[in-house]
Structure formats: C-alpha cells, structure tokens
Amino acid sequence: MRNKVVIKTQISLVTQYGIEYAVHVITDHFGNLISKVCECLLRRGPLTRSNLKRYTELSDSQIKNCLLVLIQHNCVQAFAVEQTGGFGEAPRFVTQYLALFNNIVHRMRFSKFMKIVSQEFDGECLDLLEGLFEHGRLTLKQMFDRAKSAEKEGKPVTLDYVQEILLKLVTARYVERCPAPEPVLAPKDEAPAKKRGPKEIEEPKTIEQEVLEAAVPVDGIRFSVLDPDVDGEKKDIKPSSMTAREKRKYDALESDEFGTTATVVYRANFEEFVRCLRYKACIDNVRARLDDGAATVLSAMLDATRNEETEVRAKRSASLSLSSIYEEVIKTEAGRNMTLEHLRASLTELGTPPLVKVSDDSYSIEFEKIIELAQLEEMESIVLKRYGQDAYRIFRLLSREGRLMETEKIADVTFVEKKETPKILYKLWKDDYLHMEKLVLAAARQTQFMLWKVQKQNLWKHILDEMFHATLNLRQRLAYELDQEKELLKLPADKRTGALNNRNIRLNKIRKILQSSQMKLDDSIMLFYDF
Amino acid sequence: MSQKRKRSDAKSPVNSLTDHERILYNLIRSKQDMGIWSRDMKQETNLPDTIVNKSLKSLQTKNLIKEVVNIHSKGRKHFMAAEFEPSKELSGGAWYADGKLDMDFIKIVRKQCVKHIVRLKVATFEGISDALKRSGIFKEDLTKQQIEEILRAMVLDKEIMELKSNGSGVFNNIPVGKVCYKCVKEGGSVSEPRIGAFASIPCGVCPQISLCTPDGIISPKTCVYYTKWLEF
C-alpha cells in the first residue's frame, strides 16, 4: 500500500537474449563496472540507489558514477515516485533509475543514423551529430568548444554558426532537447478505471512509456533552440505554432531545469532515426513486392504526411487526396514523368493487399500492413531454410489464412502428401511455430480432427530472441577471429607479406562478412522490434 | 415381391449369395463411396475371421465388391461395393493416383499454367483455363476446381502472384478490380524466395541455437557451421 504507483517492469518484447545483447553493448562501450549496474537495472527493472547497492555490492560512489555515465549517454532515465508517508508523515519522493533498452541497442546503429543525415545535410551537421553520439548529451557551449577545437584555417567557427547548424538539425528533428532529468510519476488512483467503450481498450502502458511520457517535453520545447544572446532576456527560437497548453508547460520548464542556456542540453533524437528507417523499410519492401512506380508513389506520400505524424509506430499515415499525392510525386526526380493515370494505376496496385487504403477518395498508407508483410517474409524464409519447401507452403497457407485449419484441408491445398502433412505440422508445432487444437466429434466414425494455426505472437517474440542471440554470436565470432590473429594484427602493414599477407586478406574477408551480416540482421531486428 | 426381384436381378450373382456373404455385402454397400475396413466388418457383424475372409474372396470373384486404396492407411484392406468410386477422403482426390500424389501430372499442369501466364504477361483465371483447354494436352479437361487448386498452390510457392487489374498497361482489356495472375520472376522460372537476413547466416538455420552459449560446448567460437561459412 505504501507505493501506489503500479510498476510493471515487463517490456513486452525485451527478451532474454535482448538483455544479454544490451549488456554486451554496454560492456563493450563502457567496461564491466558500468555494465554491472546496467545489467542489474535491465534484469530487475527500475531500482533505487540503495537497492542497486544491495544487488550489485558496489560502493555508493561507484554506483553514482556509473549512473552518471549511463544517464549522460541516455541509457538510463531517473524518475521520482511519490510514496505516502506513514501515519502523520508527509509523503516523500523516492528516486528510481530505469534502464532504457532501446537506447542501449541504438548505440550499435550510429553509423546507420549518420547515413540518414548525410543524405540531407553537409559535413558540419554530421560533425555536430557525431559529437552527440560520442558524448551522449551536449550544451550549445560544449558543441561550440568541440567545433572550435577542430577549426580549420581560414574558416573560423563562431557560436552563431554552431547554433545555426544546431537549429537545422533540431528543425529536422534529428536533435532534441534532453528530457527532464527526474520527472515525477503521479501516484495512480486505485479506484477502478473509468468504463470505456470496447474500442478504446488500450494496452496498459509499461513503466518505460510512462516515465518517458512524463520526461519528454512537449514538441514546441523539445524541438526548439534557446538563443544564447542572453542579456538577461531569454530569446527563444521556437516554432510559433505552440498551443496555449504547450506554452504553459514550456514556461514552467524554462523556469526550473531549463533555466538558462548554459544548462539546456541536447541529444540525438533516436525516435526520428527509427522513423526514417521505418519509412525506408516500407519503401524498400514495396519496391521489391511491386515495382519502382509504386515505391515512388509511396515515398512521395511519406514526404507529404511526415510532419503530421506523432507516433513513431503509427498504424497508418494521415490521408491525402489524389491531387495532393500527385503534386508531391512530380516534385521528386523519379516521379517527374509520371502521369495521373500512371499514379492511379500504382495506387490500385498498392490496394491489394491494402498497403495504401482508400476511403472517401483519400488515401492513407497502412504502415502496419506493410511491416506485417515484411516480417512475414522474413519468417517464411526461416521456415523454408529450416524445414523445407513443403513446410514453407504450409506455413504460408496458415499465416495467410490466420485461422484454424484442419490437417486434411491443409494437405489438399498445399499439395503435400497426406501422410507427410501431419508429420510436418507436428514438427512445426513442436518447435512452437504452430498452435494445435483437437476437435472430437462424437457422431461421425472419424471422430478426431486436428486443427492448426500460426502461433504469431509467441513465434515472433521467439524469433526476435533468436535474432538477438545470433547478433551476439556474430560479434563473438568476430572477436574470436581477431583474437586468433592478434599477432598478425600487431605487425605493421608493410611487414605482412607472403603467407602473412594471405592471412591478412582472409581476416579482412571474415571481418567484412561478419560485420555486414550483423548490420543486415540488425535491420531485421528493427523490423520485428522497433517498427 | 419375390417376382419383382427375380425380374430385375434374374441373373445377378446377388441371388446366389450365402447368408454370411449377404450380410457382409449389405454392410459394404451401405457404406457407399466410403467403403469399409475388413477389421471393422468383423466387429460390426460379429462374424469369425475365417468366414469373413472367405466371404470377401467370394464376393470379389463375383465382382460385387472391390478392394480400394485408403490413402490414410495403405496397409489396410479396404472394400467397397463395385458400383461406387472411392470418395475423395479415401483416394485423396483428383490429384492422387493409386494412393499417392500424382507428382508427374501435377508438374505438367503447373508447367502449362506458367507457360500461359508468361505468354499472356498477366492472365485471368478464365484466360488460363481457356488456354489449357485449347492446348489439348490433357485427355480430359481439368475442372475449374482443379485449376483453382493448382493456381493457389503456385501462389503459395511464390511462383506466381495474385494482383488486381487496374485496367491499363498490361491489364488493358481486363476489367478493373479483376483478380489476375503474374509470374513472380520474369520468364516464369521458379524463383527462390527472397531469403531474409536471419535465414542467410548459419545461426538462422541452426538446429542447435538453443544449446549454443558463448563458452559452452556448442559456441560461436568453435562452431563448425561458422567455420564452413568463413572458409575462403
């Protein structure tokens, strides 16, 4: 009863090997001590400092320093929970620390993120962003100092200039202001929740979602840059479109944590990068499934609706009229010679299965459907490689039908020998790919039927876990290969001749294949986890 | 009554049946195109094995019953009255011959379908069906259901794909919204499905993944699948 905040530590898709991988990343980047603290938080959920001390058996100051590093690098977020005091005591606030799994895993994606920005911006923007990746969080002043130290002759760096670059990145939402350092979670009423209509039933929020919601400032502040010409006055460069509610929250924030420019801290906005990669995955998938024309249309629609999107994992885009899509299409190089008729044809193509849905003459992108099909494709190829062509056909049938089907019927549709079918189904069931139900009919002679369907939720989670496992394996194998050749690597390049040179070539090949496999596998992990 | 029977079945061997044979014959006939397993007959009639076996032989020589294959249990002796054809449950359906999937036949049908779809670029069901008929390759025309079944399996194999006509370009002359088929790969060769990132590395297809740990007996360091993969 003392602590009224209901804390759910379960984050649905974070699996055993997901955690193992995250710990590996932290160990790799920050060493054992910090990873010990981080692992403890990942495994046990949010903890107070005293509990952290108890579980890790580290000293107070060690824990404090570890947490500071983790917070600096956006891997941990602090929050306060109000606890009702005992009889006659005032309520007090207890600070807890929460490991941010997503942000930890994003650390391995910096090169992908950089690539996105490099397509839009020039070198100075990339330098600034690189600084943010390297240091986690920076104030404008720190960014300036950093730029200054790398100043090239004849190109003096001014504060104004750095601010201009920052503003560019903030406007594009690739950079954001840091969230509040320690938001307070309001205690929950224990009264039963208001009755809602059946449509409104939402999944309960995880603790992570709740904390982040409380910590992240409203968009108007999150994506604004404070002018450093202070003179006692604060001059903001902020979008003028702020609502009254946002303004109030803005002013409140300005008066405390974000009081002066010196303390306004910025960081890379991972959400935006994930969104970009999600878009890219959608476009790539449509291109592979249909053709370039359809991909051009989809990408134009994305450009037109991007600003209206509020969630990273939006189910569908805002809707657009045919003419506004066309307007956007002909802006792009690939779409310049597209006729209206061509556009209509592409939209029809995108209509089955509904990757773009039309209602009342307006079109919206069904992100969820596109992502679902892409995930399915990945799953199917796993089934094909592991269980063969017949199992592949059966799996595709069941996943497309999405309902229970009877053995005999499955054999008929998939052209698999009737005697083989139950064996394959059983194997897939045993490995948790399928769900099975027995149906016993009392009247007929053949009394027992077996019904099967794809066990989607569990299977997806299981495969995601295996993918994290496989990523770790790729990394471990690479470390092992490098370790095997450490003598060779110590030699200066000009000494690696003859047989040594061959070994060197081999090692480079191995490195290349393991690293690129890792990058591609990470795309698939994002497909299942982030999109 | 007896006259009537005499007139209709005067020469029918049914008339010369023993009592036991008649009981069994009636039972088998009552099962129509499902037929019945000899063991079940023994149970239902309560007749001893030897009599059942003898009677069945006699009924067979009189051509009143026949033995049929039950695809679910090929070893079992399954009987059916001569005038019935085995049901789909027993025979496996149109694609089965002698209790086995008729793979050769299926292959030919699939090949023909692909051929016509490639030629037509995109084809409607009717287009494919017509082309098959006109080709004259098959002794008997395939039923609508058979063609549908074949096309569906080919979609599942990602050999062809279903799409809706948009009325223009290759879909010219096909009404908008009509379901059409198109080959996934140009030229109609069977395409390997796109292999995802996970399935392209050893761990993605590894049967041991649940036993594999960094320092265990099965580990990425000592993994033979990896060693083979990284052989240059």
Ligand code: SF4
């Ligand atoms: S490292 Fe080798 S043994 Fe381990 S899961 Fe991968 S392929 Fe299998």
